[in-house]
Amino acid sequence: MDKILEKLKQELPGVEGNVVLKNYTTYKIGGPAKYFFVVKTTEDLIKAIKAVKQFKLPYFILGGGSNLLISDKGFKGIVIKIDILGVELAGTKLIVGAGEKLAKLSYCAADVGLSGLEWSTGIPGAAIGGSIYGHAQGFGTKISSVVESVWALDSHNLKLKNYTNKECQFSLKNSIFKKNKKLIIVSAVLNFKKDDPEEIKKKIKEFLDYRRLHHPIKFPSPGSTFVNPEKKITNKKLLEKYPELKDFNEKGIIPAGYLIAKCGLTGKKIGNAQISEKHSNFISNVGGAKAKDVLALIKLAKEKVKKNFGILLELEVQLVGM
Numbered sequence: 001m002d003k004i005l006e007k008l009k010q011e012l013p014g015v016e017g018n019v020v021l022k023n024y025t026t027y028k029i030g031g032p033a034k035y036f037f038v039v040k041t042t043e044d045l046i047k048a049i050k051a052v053k054q055f056k057l058p059y060f061i062l063g064g065g066s067n068l069l070i071s072d073k074g075f076k077g078i079v080i081k082i083d084i085l086g087v088e089l090a091g092t093k094l095i096v097g098a099g100e101k102l103a104k105l106s107y108c109a110a111d112v113g114l115s116g117l118e119w120s121t122g123i124p125g126a127a128i129g130g131s132i133y134g135h136a137q138g139f140g141t142k143i144s145s146v147v148e149s150v151w152a153l154d155s156h157n158l159k160l161k162n163y164t165n166k167e168c169q170f171s172l173k174n175s176i177f178k179k180n181k182k183l184i185i186v187s188a189v190l191n192f193k194k195d196d197p198e199e200i201k202k203k204i205k206e207f208l209d210y211r212r213l214h215h216p217i218k219f220p221s222p223g224s225t226f227v228n229p230e231k232k233i234t235n236k237k238l239l240e241k242y243p244e245l246k247d248f249n250e251k252g253i254i255p256a257g258y259l260i261a262k263c264g265l266t267g268k269k270i271g272n273a274q275i276s277e278k279h280s281n282f283i284s285n286v287g288g289a290k291a292k293d294v295l296a297l298i299k300l301a302k303e304k305v306k307k308n309f310g311i312l313l314e315l316e317v318q319l320v321g322m
């Protein structure tokens, strides 16, 4: 009998032990969480953090689970799943709970003629909290373009604070919430542009069609493995061998998938993990893949890209329990 679990149950009704995490991720990879608790309100979250302190437990904040690679051994602490819901319309703004899904919000916004999240349809599972944390973006639009402010709980002092867009410190796939893990997002105010609902829905359809055509959505994945580096390649030999690098240099960003493909790794398989043949920045779970297989492919891709292009790829997918 797990004594901590028994005590946790008194503090956090509904807390569970030994919950298999792969069922909570788009990757379908990951061992068990020692403890697992779903929070529906800010008060629940405060209770959970108080319990974390009382029992000195490591904790991990889970959103929609669409950007995670969780260890095969799982997580030896408490996973706190943010399921704080609610959408309130106020003029051109939506006030949303951190657990609300991006895709749902983009359709809600489209219905009332609000434009700004069309790019996010077709991302399975992503919630607003996780998307602000990692500064999600697509098709040239960043989530920061609609974020007016964010409410977050400071797990050290249990105080809530409102962060303006500027205070969120958004940068490439980064934010103050990623830099400062003690902050837990509970809600956000999103501000949109007015547009014709039919035009917005047309854009949504175009983005969805593009994703269906170009992304390997048939297999579980967490989307892109690496951040597209904001780098320029000046090496003359490389520019001669790969003339398209000049275009990337002009844009100031090189697709990580391009670099991986040029290293000859497209389709490379380790165990049941595979660098996608459709998009080389995706590592697909082609059936029962283990985290260790994915990690081996990540290592290989990083080594080859560094060797061939001198660029150190940065992980976009978040590693948990390792």
Ligand SMILES: Cc1cc2nc3c(=O)[nH]c(=O)nc-3n(C[C@H](O)[C@H](O)[C@H](O)COP(=O)(O)OP(=O)(O)OC[C@H]3O[C@@H](n4cnc5c(N)ncnc54)[C@H](O)[C@@H]3O)c2cc1C
Pocket (backbone or CB within 6 Å): 026, 060, 061, 062, 063, 064, 065, 066, 067, 068, 082, 098, 122, 123, 124, 125, 126, 127, 128, 129, 130, 131, 132, 133, 134, 135, 136, 137, 138, 177, 183, 184, 185, 186, 215, 217, 221, 222, 223, 224, 318
């Ligand atoms: C098929 C596919 C396509 C994708 N396409 C894109 C794309 O076009 N653009 C893009 O940017 N991403 C894309 N992604 C990646 C992913 O969907 C995004 O990164 C998403 O924003 C992650 O949100 P989440 O809620 O799933 O976060 P999770 O995966 O649950 O968590 C990610 C990180 O955020 C932290 N976190 C989660 N919630 C909170 C919170 N409330 N407070 C503080 N920290 C929190 C977690 O601790 C973790 O470190 C794609 C994924 C898939 C599977």
